[in-house]
Amino acid sequence: MQNITSAAGSGWLGMRTRWDKPSVGLYVLLALAAIVVPICNLLIPENSALHISTYTVTLLGKYLCYALLALAVDVIWGYCGILSLGHGAFFALGGYAMGMYLMRQIGDRGMYANPLLPDFMVFLNWSELPWYWHGVNHFAFAMLLVFVVPGLLAYVFGSLAFRSRVTGVYLSIITQALTYALMLAFFRNAFGFGGNNGLTDFKDILGFNLQHDGTRIVLYLLSIAALVGGYALSRKIVTSKFGRVVIAIRDAESRARFMGYRVDHYKVWLFVFSALLAAVAGALYVPQVGIINPGEFSPLNSIEIVIWVAIGGRGTLYGAVIGALLVNYAKTWFTAAFPEVWLFALGALFVLVTLFLPKGIAGLLATKKQALTFLSGKKNDSQENESKKIAGENS
Numbered sequence: 001m002q003n004i005t006s007a008a009g010s011g012w013l014g015m016r017t018r019w020d021k022p023s024v025g026l027y028v029l030l031a032l033a034a035i036v037v038p039i040c041n042l043l044i045p046e047n048s049a050l051h052i053s054t055y056t057v058t059l060l061g062k063y064l065c066y067a068l069l070a071l072a073v074d075v076i077w078g079y080c081g082i083l084s085l086g087h088g089a090f091f092a093l094g095g096y097a098m099g100m101y102l103m104r105q106i107g108d109r110g111m112y113a114n115p116l117l118p119d120f121m122v123f124l125n126w127s128e129l130p131w132y133w134h135g136v137n138h139f140a141f142a143m144l145l146v147f148v149v150p151g152l153l154a155y156v157f158g159s160l161a162f163r164s165r166v167t168g169v170y171l172s173i174i175t176q177a178l179t180y181a182l183m184l185a186f187f188r189n190a191f192g193f194g195g196n197n198g199l200t201d202f203k204d205i206l207g208f209n210l211q212h213d214g215t216r217i218v219l220y221l222l223s224i225a226a227l228v229g230g231y232a233l234s235r236k237i238v239t240s241k242f243g244r245v246v247i248a249i250r251d252a253e254s255r256a257r258f259m260g261y262r263v264d265h266y267k268v269w270l271f272v273f274s275a276l277l278a279a280v281a282g283a284l285y286v287p288q289v290g291i292i293n294p295g296e297f298s299p300l301n302s303i304e305i306v307i308w309v310a311i312g313g314r315g316t317l318y319g320a321v322i323g324a325l326l327v328n329y330a331k332t333w334f335t336a337a338f339p340e341v342w343l344f345a346l347g348a349l350f351v352l353v354t355l356f357l358p359k360g361i362a363g364l365l366a367t368k369k370q371a372l373t374f375l376s377g378k379k380n381d382s383q384e385n386e387s388k389k390i391a392g393e394n395s
Helices: 002-008 012-016 022-041 053-079 090-111 120-121 138-163 168-187 213-238 241-251 254-260 265-291 299-312 318-337 342-358 362-394
Strands: none
Touching: 012 168, 022 053, 022 213, 022 254, 022 318, 053 120, 053 168, 053 213, 053 241, 053 265, 053 299, 090 138, 090 265, 090 299, 138 265, 168 254, 168 299, 213 241, 213 265, 213 318, 241 254, 299 318, 299 342, 299 362, 318 342, 318 362
16 A cells, blocks of 8 residues: 555655645635625725626636536546546536526516426426426425436446446547437427526525625625635545545556555546536536526537646646636637637647646646745755855865
8 A cells, every 4th residue: 555655646746735835825815705806896886996896706606616617627637547528417417406496496487477387398388397396496405416416427427437447538438428418318308407498597596686796795605615615625535545546546557456456436436526526516607607508518518627627737636726717717808809719729728738838837836836946955055055165264
């Protein structure tokens, strides 16, 4: 055990698990955001340059959900070597569970004023509520679905794939096929989830108006709390004995298996944990954005998540958060200023990072810190040698 875990921690990705300064910086940054943004939104007048609009608060909340989603991908890709191109499926399933609850809260305030059936069911001439919609009008039950449905899917899929020793590009293709199949299923009107339009026109959550500034702030703060909690829990896992074994599996899976570790068990449970993080991100995303549709299952969305992680720096956790925030901010700016350029800009950014920054932004920061430490050490050595020389001359 000692040999395999020490070998796993000897690489750059393993070293990052023991350096806690970026984590402290991330916590401080999120704490400041949790204090400054609500104050600037609720207390500072709208005509002030320091005022932050509710639209910006919602946009920041969406970025935070994406950061949690990127964190989920980094946990399995950066530390276990599982490149999932289908994590958008778990994100969307968590979002649909929340969306079902929000749809049931509309009641008779919908277009067709039906107290039981959502508008799209009335439009499609459904006579009764499907069995799988029962109970979602209760918040606790809906939250249970947020965890159970994606978690169960991840467990079943992971058990079948990892026990069959499917790895590498084959596993990536299968995860992509999974999310594509779910997208096709949710596009069907007969599936009972709104078809192409999805679920939208939400009114309130737990009795609070979703359009109210205070509700938006609470959702924003919950997104920060979820990101902090997800980050702390992920870091706890990857720096534990379980995490050291996972890193060993990533670096030398055959060796770990021959030493007696149940490799498939470690992979399955880490995959389930990652899926749950993605589902929580989806559940927080839906009430802030106001819609969930089958487009969230698109394989292109899952590929974009991988790009966030690669740009930020996989195997660092904080790098995934940085990558998600920066790339999505760039996407917002580009799609507003140059909408036809964004996809080309994203592709170019990914190519440049792959060629010149294979360790991402986090790797660049680490390299600069090591360089500064090295130069500082040489300067100290030079000063020490000069002091010894002067002392020798005086004697």
